[in-house]
Amino acid sequence: MKLPRIVRGRPSKSLLRVSVILTLLGLVLMAWSILAPTPMPVMLAMTVGQGFGTLAFGLFVFVVLRDLRQSGAAERVAREADAAEQAEPEAAEDGA
Amino acid sequence: MATWISSNPFGAGALASAAIAAILGVWYLVRKPESTRTTKIALLFGIGVLPLATAATGNVSGYEAMKSRNFCGSCHVMTPYSDDSSNPESKSLASRHARNEMFGHDNCYACHADYGMFGTIVTKLGGLRHVYEYTFNYRNMSLEEARKSIHIRKPFQNATCMHCHSTELPLWRAVPEHASLTSEIASGRVSCASAGCHGPSHPFSKDPVVPVVDPGGTAPTDPSGKVAP
Numbered sequence: 001m002k003l004p005r006i007v008r009g010r011p012s013k014s015l016l017r018v019s020v021i022l023t024l025l026g027l028v029l030m031a032w033s034i035l036a037p038t039p040m041p042v043m044l045a046m047t048v049g050q051g052f053g054t055l056a057f058g059l060f061v062f063v064v065l066r067d068l069r070q071s072g073a074a075e076r077v078a079r080e081a082d083a084a085e086q087a088e089p090e091a092a093e094d095g096a
Numbered sequence: 097m098a099t100w101i102s103s104n105p106f107g108a109g110a111l112a113s114a115a116i117a118a119i120l121g122v123w124y125l126v127r128k129p130e131s132t133r134t135t136k137i138a139l140l141f142g143i144g145v146l147p148l149a150t151a152a153t154g155n156v157s158g159y160e161a162m163k164s165r166n167f168c169g170s171c172h173v174m175t176p177y178s179d180d181s182s183n184p185e186s187k188s189l190a191s192r193h194a195r196n197e198m199f200g201h202d203n204c205y206a207c208h209a210d211y212g213m214f215g216t217i218v219t220k221l222g223g224l225r226h227v228y229e230y231t232f233n234y235r236n237m238s239l240e241e242a243r244k245s246i247h248i249r250k251p252f253q254n255a256t257c258m259h260c261h262s263t264e265l266p267l268w269r270a271v272p273e274h275a276s277l278t279s280e281i282a283s284g285r286v287s288c289a290s291a292g293c294h295g296p297s298h299p300f301s302k303d304p305v306v307p308v309v310d311p312g313g314t315a316p317t318d319p320s321g322k323v324a325p
Contacts (some may be wrong), residue, residue, distance in 0.1 A: 020121045034107040037161030060143045
């Protein structure tokens, strides 16, 4: 996945924090536009607010997919180790 | 409160889902749970499903709000128009369309629905242009100047009037001016809102595109004073 470097290396937890904060900011803008439906808030909600929301959700999906891929990879490693263990019990000792 | 909810169910729905999403978000920030499957499912709602619901219902509620005359009148360059429409004494065509229950509150929208602030994604961008114009070119403009420089961009379509006034009814056809101009009206060569007919619609309307130096502020004219069927 081609993503900015700041996103790629970060642990899931801190990415999710950023995502949650963006969501909250977006929600505040959207709620404001409903309570005070005048041009400024309505326009902000429909542009910046929804932009934040989209960004936040994109980040969330990225984290979930990355975690899935990593746990998939981890499982594969474990399975291969298992297989190796069955074929050659003593060789798997340090691999597992 | 209860009346607000029933008058704006989409807004209420948007606020409710926003509130639940915000609770989930704050919970995540305060509790800092591990990124387990359960946490992610909670966040799927807090970051995904509920904010999406807020955005969707908020859009509906926003578009509803944008239809109202109050909304149009919240930019000072539009206030002469909205004040005129809200004035129960006014005899302008626009104002006479502001008194019925069906769309009186949204009368600007009823006649200017094709105008850039409504409808789909494309018009959302058009609305942005409008806000941009306001913010950078009109914000500090005096009303006098604004009146001179604001003019209708596209010639007003008779089809807009004909959404509501079919022009098919006998009383309409019996009006001599209508009868002699039927094809010109249908083809748009003569505007229903032209001066001497039912226009100008606003006391200070000008011709399309050509900005008039002195709008004059003349009294609205509807010489016929006839009731359209």
